[in-house]
Amino acid sequence: MYVTTPDEMRRIDNRAIEEFGIPGAVLMENAAIRTVNVIEEKYPALFDGGRVIILAGCGNNGGDGLAIGRHLMLKGAKVQAFLYFAEEKFTGDARLNLDIYKRLGGHIELVTHEEDIKTLKGSIYQADLIVDSIFGTGITRDIDSLIYKAVDMVNKSPVPVVAVDIPSGINGKDGRIMGIAIKAQHTVSFGYPKRGHILYPGREYTGRLHVVPISLPQDSSQAVGVKTFTLDDKEMAQNLMERPRQGHKGTFGKVGVIAGSLGMAGAACLTSMAALKGGSGLVTLGCPASLVPIFQSKMTEVMCYPLEDGQKGYLTLDAITGIRDFLKDKDVLAIGPGLGSKCDGLEIIRYILREFDISIIMDADALNHISRDKRLLSDYKGSIVITPHPGEMARLTGKSIQEIVASPIETATEFARDMGIIVLLKGAVSIVAHPEGNIYLNSSGNAGMGTGGSGDVLTGLIASMVAQGYSPYDAAVYGCYIHGRAGDYAREKWGETGMIAGNLLDELPLVFKDLFSLKG
Numbered sequence: 001m002y003v004t005t006p007d008e009m010r011r012i013d014n015r016a017i018e019e020f021g022i023p024g025a026v027l028m029e030n031a032a033i034r035t036v037n038v039i040e041e042k043y044p045a046l047f048d049g050g051r052v053i054i055l056a057g058c059g060n061n062g063g064d065g066l067a068i069g070r071h072l073m074l075k076g077a078k079v080q081a082f083l084y085f086a087e088e089k090f091t092g093d094a095r096l097n098l099d100i101y102k103r104l105g106g107h108i109e110l111v112t113h114e115e116d117i118k119t120l121k122g123s124i125y126q127a128d129l130i131v132d133s134i135f136g137t138g139i140t141r142d143i144d145s146l147i148y149k150a151v152d153m154v155n156k157s158p159v160p161v162v163a164v165d166i167p168s169g170i171n172g173k174d175g176r177i178m179g180i181a182i183k184a185q186h187t188v189s190f191g192y193p194k195r196g197h198i199l200y201p202g203r204e205y206t207g208r209l210h211v212v213p214i215s216l217p218q219d220s221s222q223a224v225g226v227k228t229f230t231l232d233d234k235e236m237a238q239n240l241m242e243r244p245r246q247g248h249k250g251t252f253g254k255v256g257v258i259a260g261s262l263g264m265a266g267a268a269c270l271t272s273m274a275a276l277k278g279g280s281g282l283v284t285l286g287c288p289a290s291l292v293p294i295f296q297s298k299m300t301e302v303m304c305y306p307l308e309d310g311q312k313g314y315l316t317l318d319a320i321t322g323i324r325d326f327l328k329d330k331d332v333l334a335i336g337p338g339l340g341s342k343c344d345g346l347e348i349i350r351y352i353l354r355e356f357d358i359s360i361i362m363d364a365d366a367l368n369h370i371s372r373d374k375r376l377l378s379d380y381k382g383s384i385v386i387t388p389h390p391g392e393m394a395r396l397t398g399k400s401i402q403e404i405v406a407s408p409i410e411t412a413t414e415f416a417r418d419m420g421i422i423v424l425l426k427g428a429v430s431i432v433a434h435p436e437g438n439i440y441l442n443s444s445g446n447a448g449m450g451t452g453g454s455g456d457v458l459t460g461l462i463a464s465m466v467a468q469g470y471s472p473y474d475a476a477v478y479g480c481y482i483h484g485r486a487g488d489y490a491r492e493k494w495g496e497t498g499m500i501a502g503n504l505l506d507e508l509p510l511v512f513k514d515l516f517s518l519k520g
Contacts, residue, residue, distance in 0.1 A: 001211070001235060002221040003228040003441055004192045006137040006172040012191065012220040020217055024093045027190075027214050028060065031165075032067030032097075034212035035131075035188040039072065039162055042186060043129055047076040050128040053159075055150070055168075057134040058085035063094030064164045065133025066101045072131075073106055080107045080123055084134055084147055117149055124157050132182045133164040137172030137194050142179030151180045163187040166196055167205045174409075175202030183207075190214045192221065195409075198230060198441045200428050228409075228439040231481045237518035239478060241469060249281030253467025256330035257460070258323070258348075259337040260287040262313025265294050267338030267364065267456045270501050272302040274460030275334065277508040278479070280467045283460075286326045288313055314343040320351050327352070332359045334463035336366030337456040345369030350376060357382035359466045363459040364392070371395040377419045383472040384421040387459055393425055409439060424462075424476045426455060430484075432476045440477045444484025446491050453501030458483045461508070485511045 004012065016022045039046065046052060054069040056062035066081060073079040081101065083090075087108075090098045102108060111120055124130065132154070134147060143151060151169060154161060161184040166172055169181030175196040185207040189197060196202040197209050217223070244251060255275040260268030268285055275283045282303070287295055289306035290313055296304055305326050308318035327333060333352070339345050346369040352360070353376050360382065362370065367388050370376055374396060377384055388396060390404045397404070397415055404411045405427070412425040412433035423433045428447075432440040461483055465475035489507040490499050 001230050001232065002192050002226045003195055003198060003230050004221070004226055005195055005228075008224050008226050009137060009172075009192065009194065011224045012216060015220065015223060016216050022215065024060075025096055027216075028063050028067055028093050028097065030214035031064050031190045031212075032071055034190070034214060035064070035068050035162070035164060036071045036075070038186060038188050038210050038212070039068075039129070040075075042162075043160070046072070046128055050077050051126055052077045052079045052129045052131060053123055053127045054079060054081040054131045055134050055154070056081055056083050057168075058083070058089040058091075058094060059136060059138075060092075060094055061133045061136035061164055062090070063092075063097045065131055066094070066097040066106075068131055068133070068164065069106060070097070070101045070104060073104065080109060082109045082111050082120055082123070084111050084150070086110065086112060111146055111150060114146070117146065117153070120150055121153055124153060124159060127159050130154055130157075130159050130161045131164065132161050132168050132184060134168035134182075136164075137166050137196065139169065139171060139178050143169050143181075144179060148180050151182055155183050160185045163206070165190055166194055167202070170196045170202040170205055172196040174407075175199030177201055177205070181205050186210060188212055191216045192226075193230065195228065195441065198429055198443060203429065227437050228441060230441045230443045231477070232443065233485070233515060234518055236478065236481050237515040239474070240512075240515055240519065243279070252279055252281035253331045253464070253469070254282045254284070254329060255280045255460075255463050255467045256284055256286060256327055256333045257463070258286045258307070258315075258333065258335040259339060260285070260291060260295065261315070261338055261340035261343060262288070262291065264338030264340060265291060265298065266453060269295065269298050269302075270453045270456040270505065271334055271337045271460035271463075272299060273505050274457040274508065275464040275467070276301055277505055278461040278464030279512065280464040284326070284330070286323065288315055312342075314340045315345070315348060317344045317347055319344075319348060323348070323352065324355070327356055327358065330358060332361065332463045332466040334361040334363070334459050336362050336364040337459060339365035339369070341365065341368065346372055353380045359383040359385070359472050361385045361387065361459050361463045361466070363387045363455060367392045368395060374419065377421050385424060385462060385472050385476050386421060387424040387426060387455060387462070387476075389426045389455065409433075413437065413439060422473050422476050424480060426458070430480050432473070432480055434473050438473070440480070442480045442484055444481050445487045446496055448491050448496030448499035449484070449487040449504070451500055454487070454504060457486075457501050457504045482508070482511055482515070
């Protein structure tokens with residue numbers, strides 16, 4: 001499912017109107033009808049005399065709201081439209097719908113003076129539903145004055161809100177709150193979801209997102225060069241490879257993991273087990289030789305390959321001798337979880353990048369080590385996927401964590417392009433950026449996954465999918481989504497507080513089972 005910016009959506013609408021001759025009024029009418037369909041499904045009692053308030057701006061978003069109000073009124077609801085701008089400010093299709101609404105007897109109130117706020121407040125607390133159509137995705141400055149007060153009043157009321165296209169006050173490009181924003185229970189988005197629906201804090205204000213068609217040409221996203229997308233369960237299911245009936249453990253890929261050190265054995269175990277539970281046939285952990293008994297006692301199905309550590313509990317330069325044999329038959333390498341800061345990580349990584357060309361998934365301490373010589377990433381002849389959290393990304397880019405959190409898409413895409421690698425920037429909404437500009441925004445997962453070891457599971461899962469034949473970029477995208485769904489499954493059983501990374505391992509096979517059942 002493609003995800004647009006406000007500018008991309010504007011170009012899609014203009015193309016439909018100018019190249020295909022679809023009148024803007026038709027698009028607006030389709031948007032209104034689709035929104036009313038959602039309202040009918042969610043609030044059926046409204047059509048037996050329920051009270052609805054339409055909050056309308058003077059742009060196309062307000063025109064959508066007035067068209068919605070007309071349909072609701074004709075279906076039996078009692079509708080009041082509150083206009084935040086004088087009627088003469090309404091032009092084009094918005095003016096057309098205002099005039100039709102009025103001719104049909106629609107009730108109009110203006111909210112242009114301080115005393116109008118009292119009238120609005122009285123109506124809000126008698127309403128059964130509020131339709132928010134003040135501002136659309138194109139908002140560029142903070143909400144203030146009377147509209148600020150009105151939005152605050154709506155948010156403090158118990159009345160449910162359906163937002164038209166995007167909650168007013170949410171920046172459609174990056175999800176920022178522009179001073180204040182409507183907090184909706186449902187948002188009906190036209191044609192495509194917008195970035196502001198998926199990125200926080202906009203995601204929290206969107207409520208349940210309904211993406212509805214409004215008769216835009218099917219090739220609209222490709223025609224204007226949209227490169228951002230997201231997934232849902234059905235889309236994810238259609239992209240899963242069937243496991244061949246005649247397959248065996250060699251068919252499903254051989255994963256090598258280099259991870260672990262004294263005190264951080266758990267990270268290596270989580271990565272290795274995630275690779276197995278992600279579907280790989282064989283997983284081998286290359287680990288400090290002195291810790292092999294610990295790993296073998298914790299994992300039955302994962303093989304352990306001792307790498308020289310001089311009895312220190314972390315890998316030394318002498319481990320390089322064993323790494324050549326360790327990697328010679330592997331399809332993919334996951335490296336980094338629990339390696340620690342004391343090991344000779346940079347020299348080990350330098351050796352691997354010089355001598356091999358298999359796909360590599362780098363996480364955790366591997367990223368911290370390579371941040372001292374980033375050019376190694378761009379010089380590698382194979383594929384690299386990195387999976388940093390904002391702190392690790394800060395070390396890689398030289399930016400502050402605050403800068404990265406404020407502009408995660410830009411940070412990930414810039415680094416992917418400059419280094420020629422795939423970047424999975426972890427966060428509340430994880431982002432997977434391809435060096436050619438494709439951007440995935442993850443829609444799965446929850447706050448319970450903010451726990452030690454969750455990222456180690458993700459690393460192993462991505463490596464597993466590469467080993468099974470998915471491209472590194474697809475593996476990063478699909479692994480990210482499935483990892484989040486495992487967290488969602490875990491939340492259903494135990495809630496978010498106290499969720500641990502091991503819970504994600506338990507849920508992975510169930511997520512795959514349910515996704516395969518959706519393939520049909």
